[in-house]
Amino acid sequence: WISQxxxxxxxxxxxxxxxWQRSDLILTTGGLGPTEDDLTREAIxxxxxxxxxxxxxxxxRIRERFTRRGIKMAPSNIKQAAVIPSAxxxxxxxxxxxxxxxxxxxxxxxxxxxxxxxxHHMWHTEVLPRLHQRATGAIIFSKTLKVFGLPEGTVxxxxxxxxxxxxxxxxxxxxxxxxxxRFAAKAQSQxxxxxxxxxxxxxxxSILGEAIWGTDNDTLASVVGHVLAEKxxxxxxxxxxxGGLLTAxxxxxxxxxxxxxxxxxxxxxxxxxxYGVDAGFIYDYGIISPEVAQA
Numbered sequence: 001w002i003s004q005x006x007x008x009x010x011x012x013x014x015x016x017x018x019x020w021q022r023s024d025l026i027l028t029t030g031g032l033g034p035t036e037d038d039l040t041r042e043a044i045x046x047x048x049x050x051x052x053x054x055x056x057x058x059x060x061r062i063r064e065r066f067t068r069r070g071i072k073m074a075p076s077n078i079k080q081a082a083v084i085p086s087a088x089x090x091x092x093x094x095x096x097x098x099x100x101x102x103x104x105x106x107x108x109x110x111x112x113x114x115x116x117x118x119x120h121h122m123w124h125t126e127v128l129p130r131l132h133q134r135a136t137g138a139i140i141f142s143k144t145l146k147v148f149g150l151p152e153g154t155v156x157x158x159x160x161x162x163x164x165x166x167x168x169x170x171x172x173x174x175x176x177x178x179x180x181x182r183f184a185a186k187a188q189s190q191x192x193x194x195x196x197x198x199x200x201x202x203x204x205x206s207i208l209g210e211a212i213w214g215t216d217n218d219t220l221a222s223v224v225g226h227v228l229a230e231k232x233x234x235x236x237x238x239x240x241x242x243g244g245l246l247t248a249x250x251x252x253x254x255x256x257x258x259x260x261x262x263x264x265x266x267x268x269x270x271x272x273x274x275y276g277v278d279a280g281f282i283y284d285y286g287i288i289s290p291e292v293a294q295a
Contacts, residue, residue, distance in 0.1 A: 013043045024107055033097055050085055061091075066096075090110070124142065129219050142192075
């Protein structure tokens with residue numbers, strides 16, 4: 001079953017009760033943020049008749065994330081560290097809101113954050129391995145290295161000694177953002193699987209070096225944004241003939257407000273000139289030209 005429900009605690013509790021009655025495994029996404037309408041934690045607590053409390057380890061990680069980015073943390077963010085006695089916090093490597101892993105009365109409920117980048121990463125690195133372990137007694141853990149600037153064939157030749165490995169395995173895939181190298185290991189624990197992959201990863205990194213630009217759910221926008229935030233730099237854009245695609249790509253990354261100031265979208269020569277582009281460049285070189293882009 002798939003259910004969609006709005007930000008209303010009464011309706012959320014009703015849907016969760018129905019899911020609890022008919023299913024052994026329940027997944028939720030969204031509603032784990034810091035605002036008043038983020039009600040998933042409260043609804044689960046009410047449904048199970050348990051009290052929320054602040055998990056000190058989760059609170060510390062949230063505070064450290066804000067400190068690293070040089071952002072003052074609003075007190076409302078503390079609610080993201082709340083758990084109930086039957087829940088364990090699931091680490092969120094892409095955002096501030098931890099997930100929940102709840103086990104009670106033969107049921108498992110997993111609550112994950114709503115932003116796709118956070119949810120996908122948590123699913124692949126935290127939730128799915130635990131489910132594999134439940135089902136098989138072993139877990140399958142994967143990690144993807146993302147490569148840019150080298151053709152697929154060249155990358156395949158450089159990592160060919162690792163392609164015949166049975167555990168961990170290594171696959172080479174051509175994607176829109178470059179070449180992906182996906183390690184997958186099967187082990188009795190996630191820690192053991194991570195250690196198995198780490199050995200191969202270190203050797204591949206020594207071969208490909210700076211051609212590797214990211215891992216797993218990293219995007220070019222999120223990686224560039226992370227570098228900008230670390231260096232205390234900011235970014236603004238002016239676009240022409242894109243319909244705002246570049247701004248949309250940038251703002252799809254987490255914590256974008258730490259470095260992105262905004263964008264201007266133009267659809268005419270007059271708009272570009274009004275935004276400060278020299279009219280002479282436009283008439284001399286054409287609207288779509290390196291000279292105008294650099295103006």
